[in-house]
Amino acid sequence: MTGPGPVGIVLVSHSAEVAESVAALARGLAAGGPLAPVAAAGGTADGRLGTDAERIMAAAREVDGGAGVALLADLGSSVLTVKALLVEDELPEQSRLVDAPFVEGAVAAVVAASAGAPLAAVEAAAAEAYSYRKH
Template identity: 75%
Template sequence: MADGARVGIVLVSHSAEVAASVAVLAGGLAGGGDLAPVEPAGGTPDGGLGTSAELIAEAARRVDGGAGVAVLADLGSAVLTVQAMLAEGDELPAGTRLVDAPFVEGAVAALVTASAGGDLNAVADAAAEAYDFRKL
């Protein structure tokens, strides 16, 4: 890991607007200040609904500082796209991990933990723990 590098976060959604909004929400709820890098990767390059390996790879490269990249995805085919990219092994930066977590709550937990200097395991664990936060 590069000195001072923090885990980067990529938010993959079928919608560019949803991915961007969750990134803004996570940043606002994480308390502002010096946050870990987070990038949305939503929709298709032409602005439609869907997922794009190209947009995901570009976002992952932008947030990669050498400490790893946590990827959170919203729905089934977004997950499948990221899994296929990880299986290929050359599209995403080394140390990229798909995190099994709820999209919104997981994004907030991941960003808070990454911003505090948590490593990739801590970021993934924090995001996954968001499944345990019950609303009733």
């Protein structure tokens, strides 16, 4: 019997295109071995800018392999929606909103999760992206 799969990553954005693009970037930069599951949950069901709780819940279920789900949100209502879903127990067990920059944090989270890191280490790797300097 095998244990749980890697930590799953959900990228929540107001824009479907942004969520998909950041997911593709993170997958590409983490390539080279098995990849952790990554799902984009962006925009509304009718294609507008916004946040959709149903999309977030579906994405979290899609990537949940039993090791936890790290959710990274871009801003404002996406953060509030994830927080509400956590409070209402609408996300898989061991789901966590990760306080990290969206792009850099997503890449760090996918790399860490793909390497088999547990949820706490995936969260720490993503949060550490706040200290990345660009000068």
